[in-house]
Amino acid sequence: MVSTDDLAGLAAVRRLGLLSMLLAVACLLGTAGALVLLPYAGPAGQGIVGGAGLAVAGAAFAFGRMISLRRPGVRRVGFVAVGLAAAAAVLFALLAVARSEAAAYFLAWLVILLAYAGFALHRLVRWPTGEIADEPPVELGIFISYRRDDSRETVGRLHDALRRGFDASRIFLDVAGQVPGEDYRALIGRALDAADVVLVIIGPRWVGIADAQGRRRLDDAEDMVRIEVESALERGKPVIPVLVQGATMPADEVLPVSLAPLAFRIASPLRPDPDFHSDLLRLVAALRARASDRPD
Structure with missing residues (x-):
């Protein structure tokens, strides 16, 4: 199960993403302001300041967007953004000493960059588990049984999320796995x-x-969903x-x-937004735990 701390951590990560995007925009404006205050720094000096500002802005934007x-790989980009922000803070500290008349401006940016680097580093070290965790895909064969007329949109969201956390080639969803002309009973069995x-x-x-005759599909022995669930229980x-x-x-x-044994299986709810994401994380955590408990 995903803990309350993990859910709080995920909310903090989302705030970090928004903050990173805002910092990227602010860095562009701040770099322009720094260049205005350094008219005599020469091409090399202005190039260093401009390059540092653009590097921080680019890394922060990429981090927030990811x-x-x-x-995947978002944490690595985050550490790069933190390193660049810290380096830029050192540069602004030197500029504050060199240009005393503009020291307040450069010191303000020093504080902004260090505050961002500190918060981002804290969150990177305490990165939460769950769907957006920076972990390799888990090897777990997952069979998804559903009725298109009942839950197609939700299944699409679930399938997309599972593909990010598990080996996509081992996730079976009917629309992705059927071959025209093949006996669906044999396909389901395999x-x-x-x-x-x-x-x-x-x-x-x-x-x-x-069905079209008004008969309940579950009462049809040839119903695909019934065959899927029956076969899973029998196996x-x-x-x-x-x-x-x-x-x-x-x-x-x-x-x-x-199908009666299905009624006694413990269910996992997947509620609509705003609870969808937290429920999804709990389901993903349960599947990851099952994968780790599986004998090699």
């Missing part, structure tokens, strides 16, 4: 054999969706019901006999 996009865990996505209509696969869009766990009496 945080917002949850890109995918389940390779899976380490099965996520059954249950939305508000998962139980009651009917003894770990099955995690994921409740989306406010759905609740179906009672065993409303399920076909072959």
Whole structure:
């Protein structure tokens, strides 16, 4: 499970991303101001000041952008941004000594850069676990079972998030794995054999969706979702019901006999925004824990 401290840490990281973007813009303005105050520094001096300002602005912008996009490698970029900010702070300290008439300006920037470097370094050292953690993809076979008419959009978000934290080639989603002309029962069987865990996505209509004749799909022995869940249970696969869009766990009496054991599996909620991200982190943490507990 993701701890309260981790969730607070993720909020702090998002604030750091916004702060980094603001610093990037401020650095461009601050560099322009510094160059105005150094009219006689010569091309070399102005080049050093301008280059330092642009380097900090570029690194801070890249860092903030990578945080917002949850890109891998974000921590490495963060440490680069911190190093450049600290180096620029030293430069401004020297300028404050060399140009006493503009010392207040340069000292103000010294404080800004050191404050940013300190806060960013603190957050980088205490980087949270979870979806945006700067970790290599985890090897875990994940089979996602869902009904398109029930939870397509939520499954799309979940699938995108899982691809960032787990080996994408080992995540089975029907739209990504079906081959025209292939027997879907055989395809499902092979995918389940390779899976380490099965996520059954249950939305508000998962139980009651009917076919064109008004018959409940779950009562059809050839229904693809029923086959997926039945086969997973028969194989003894770990099955995690994921409740989306406010759905609740179906009672065993409303399920076909072959699916009744699903009603007794502990579910993982995946609520709509603003709770989606925190619920997603808990699910990801549970999957990572399952991967680490898996025998080699």
